[in-house]
Structure formats: C-alpha cells, structure tokens
Amino acid sequence: MEKEDNGWRERSGPLARGRLRVYLGAAPGVGKTYDMLGEGQRRAGRGTDVVIGFMEDYGRPLTRKMAEGLETVSRKSVPYRDTAFTEMDLDAVLARHPQVALVDELAHTNIPGCRNEKRWQDVEELLDAGIDVVSTINIQHLESLCDVVESITGIRQRETVPDEIVRRADQIELVDMSAEALRRRMAHGNIYPPEKIDAALSHYFRPGNLSALREIAMLWAADRVEEAIQRYREQQGIQEPWATRERVLVAVSGGPESETLIRRGKRTASRGAGGELLAVHVQLSDGLATTPPRILDHQRSLVESLGGSYHTVGGEDPAEAVLRFARQVNATQIVIGASRRNRLKNLFSRGTGEAIIEGSGDDIDVYVVTHEEAAHGGLLGRHRTCPPQSPDDDTL
Structure with missing residues (x-):
C-alpha cells in the first residue's frame, strides 16, 4: 500500500525502487545541505522515518543546528595510507532501512577500500533497496559541465557525477542565491573559515564567476523542467504547443x-x-x-x-x-x-x-x-x- 505525501511515498507493502530528490546549487554556500536537512525535518515532523546517512556541515552553525533532532547513522572508519578516514556506512544505512535517507554531496569520491568508488553509487544501492534519498550537488560537478566551469573559474573539478544520474532524479530543486548575497555570506564567515575568505572572494567567488555559474545552473534546471513538461504532454496526448518559452x-x-x-x-x-x-x-x-x-x-x-x-x-x-x-x-x-x-x-x-x-x-x-x-x-x-x-x- 502506498500514499503520496508531497511527492514522496509512505510504504507498508512490497518495496519499489526508492525516489531520488536532488538539491542543485551553482556554488558552495548557497544552502543545499541546509535545505536538505530542512526537508528531513519537515518529513520527520509528519511522521516519516528519516535518518541522516551522511551530512557535512563544514563547521557552519546554522547547518549544524538544522540537523538537531534527526537520527544520524554513525559513519564508518576507513584506513588509508596510515590515516583513518570516515565515510558513510552504507551497510548500516541499508540495515537500518529508513523510509528516507539524507545523503549529502552526491559527487563525493569514497576512500579506497569502500565497496563503491563514488557516493552516487552508494545512493543507487539505497534506491534499489526501496529507500528514498535526498541529496545535494553543485552544478560544477556534473560531468558534461566540468569543462565549461573550468573555463570560467580556472579550477578543474575532479569529482563528477554522470549527468544521467541527476537527470533521472524524481525531483530536482534549484537552490538559488544572487552573486552579491553569496559573497556577503562568504564575507560574514558563513561559508569558509576566516583564513580562506579573502582568497575565495578574490578568485572562485568573484561576482562574474558566480553569475555565470548561476546562469548555467538555471539553464540546466530549466531544461530538466522542459523534459518533464514534454513527457507529460506525451503521456496526456497533448498535441498543441505550450508556449513555456519561445x-x-x-x-x-x-x-x-x-x-x-x-x-x-x-x-x-x-x-x-x-x-x-x-x-x-x-x-x-x-x-x-x-x-x-x-x-x-x-x-x-x-x-x-x-x-x-x-x-x-x-x-x-x-x-x-x-x-x-x-x-x-x-x-x-x-x-x-x-x-x-x-x-x-x-x-x-x-x-x-x-x-x-x-x-x-x-x-x-x-x-x-x-x-x-x-x-x-x-x-x-x-x-x-x-x-x-x-x-x-x-x-x-
């Protein structure tokens, strides 16, 4: 038996593949993780079984506060080159089997020794197990756009996700913020620690860079909306054009x-x-x-x-x-x-x-x-x- 709740399914019968919701941003600091956690809080408040599979707050107080009260699955320690690193404990999340798992940073590369090389592959396992997943990604981590972003920012992104993984998401939500507002957040210390602020504002977080990245994110998201409209028109047998854009x-x-x-x-x-x-x-x-x-x-x-x-x-x-x-x-x-x-x-x-x-x-x-x-x-x-x-x- 299933019932719909804000586009997400409550299940009490045989499990179907889980649904993926992705919060897409143009740059670090726009609020993707915060919004992901906010979605988790709203869902939990309505009685849904929600856990944090992996979340990185980067020391940001508001983000950390938004996570309060949500159950967190402990990370696992992975030794690599005489150092212990922590990663999402995929097996523990699968064993816990919540209705919804919050999994930050879809483009993350796992430490060697994990079952999967990439976190998006971990997410695929959760979805296959019938667990709904809410995740986050920045536009520069989409494989088809990394060259474009490098030409704008001068920085090559080594961690990428195949576009098709994100395109297949059941819901994609753009987390938008103007270049000026994002630079203010940076200047106020809400994104990076103080010692990194000046360098970030002078390089990656220049107004022109941020405006270009924002436009790329908006256009990519608009194309996904257009695809959804086209699928709907085909399913409904609608022949007349809808002038959503020229x-x-x-x-x-x-x-x-x-x-x-x-x-x-x-x-x-x-x-x-x-x-x-x-x-x-x-x-x-x-x-x-x-x-x-x-x-x-x-x-x-x-x-x-x-x-x-x-x-x-x-x-x-x-x-x-x-x-x-x-x-x-x-x-x-x-x-x-x-x-x-x-x-x-x-x-x-x-x-x-x-x-x-x-x-x-x-x-x-x-x-x-x-x-x-x-x-x-x-x-x-x-x-x-x-x-x-x-x-x-x-x-x-």
Whole structure:
C-alpha cells in the first residue's frame, strides 16, 4: 500500500525502487545541505522515518543546528595510507532501512577500500533497496559541465557525477542565491573559515564567476523542467504547443536561402529570455537526396555554432513532416523561406510553404522570410512576411 505525501511515498507493502530528490546549487554556500536537512525535518515532523546517512556541515552553525533532532547513522572508519578516514556506512544505512535517507554531496569520491568508488553509487544501492534519498550537488560537478566551469573559474573539478544520474532524479530543486548575497555570506564567515575568505572572494567567488555559474545552473534546471513538461504532454496526448518559452524552428531545405533563414531564426529566438533555436531538414522517404551532404553539413555547423540544434526527419510530404516535428518539440514559431516556385507552378499546385501555413493552426506562428532566391509571387495563408533588412542584419 502506498500514499503520496508531497511527492514522496509512505510504504507498508512490497518495496519499489526508492525516489531520488536532488538539491542543485551553482556554488558552495548557497544552502543545499541546509535545505536538505530542512526537508528531513519537515518529513520527520509528519511522521516519516528519516535518518541522516551522511551530512557535512563544514563547521557552519546554522547547518549544524538544522540537523538537531534527526537520527544520524554513525559513519564508518576507513584506513588509508596510515590515516583513518570516515565515510558513510552504507551497510548500516541499508540495515537500518529508513523510509528516507539524507545523503549529502552526491559527487563525493569514497576512500579506497569502500565497496563503491563514488557516493552516487552508494545512493543507487539505497534506491534499489526501496529507500528514498535526498541529496545535494553543485552544478560544477556534473560531468558534461566540468569543462565549461573550468573555463570560467580556472579550477578543474575532479569529482563528477554522470549527468544521467541527476537527470533521472524524481525531483530536482534549484537552490538559488544572487552573486552579491553569496559573497556577503562568504564575507560574514558563513561559508569558509576566516583564513580562506579573502582568497575565495578574490578568485572562485568573484561576482562574474558566480553569475555565470548561476546562469548555467538555471539553464540546466530549466531544461530538466522542459523534459518533464514534454513527457507529460506525451503521456496526456497533448498535441498543441505550450508556449513555456519561445522555441523557433527553421525549416531548412538545403537551398541557398537556408543560411539567411537560420540567422533570422537565431535573432528571433534571442529576443526572449530562454529562447531556443532548432533547425529541421526533411529527407524524403524515397531516399533521393536533392542537396549535397557537404552543404547540409555546413548548415548544421552554422546552426550549432549559433547555439541551436539541427535535426533530420523523414517523410513523404515535407510540410507534414515539418509540422509534425514542430508539435513534437513544442515549437512556437516556424521560419520558412519565401517560395522559389514560379507563377505557373503556383497556379496548379500548392507549395510546401503554403501547406505549412495552412496546417499551422492558431497555435504556431509562421514567419516567411524573403530572400534573393525567391521567385516573385505571394504565399497564401496566415503568416508574417519578414524582408531582409540589410546585408549586415543577416550576419551574426
């Protein structure tokens, strides 16, 4: 039997895999451990069986006080090179088998001699045993971002967690703090001991560093929220786009106008916070390629250099394939080129652009961009025509 309580499960029957909640921060000192302990206190106050599997307070009084009253599983001593170190006693936590275990520092590397090399592997064992886990991590410890963080801070992170471990978490909560507030916490001695404060403020905790790390953390967390929204829409069979952010899809034919469209799409996406650029090329199902691969590769490189993503989809009808993909990715706008068809062809058949406009409905805006390669003649349907503004306007 199970019942839900704030997204966590109380169990009295056969155990399923536990649920993982991760408090994600941009830098040390934002309050991840404090919030983790606060969650433990709230859960315990509602009658849930909560223990501290591992917690590091670094001598911070407020953090230590927040842990008061919570049961703590004693650490185990691990000898290594004539020195005794303490680690989480995984077997003791498993034997205690609480409903919820608080396990700090997901990226921690265990001392040699422990069963697992990494703490996230310990957490996986707890989850497999049906124990819910609340943990913490900083954005710089995600494997895919350690190079980016090093380029910003000049410090290489040796302890990392595969992104997929955190992405699979049932809940990810961003612990946010402005750069100014975090520097004040540092200056007041609430993060590091006095002898380390000046060096930290002058190096890792510079305002620019902290603002950049904060932005990275926000964007990574926003992407996880977007993934959750997409899963929900798929599960509920929702086809209409939800305009949670501007997502601009450029339909790339491979023709000479494609670079103009890509750059226009990038500018459109950049006008709003969190805007996203995507490009899609339709490969006809007959397998006949009408554009040389080197040209498509060049256009893919342009999209990726502008921070967008390039996609190839198959289909018999290019317009139908573009619209189907647009709804799959929750696009809010589609950018297409003005028709290169001559007037005679337009009299007898409907072009791809017209079909995209007519099929877009009321929930996707279609922008038709004129270019030198377009033949004279109009496109029918609800759309907006965007003429090029100047040669410089199409160069990013």
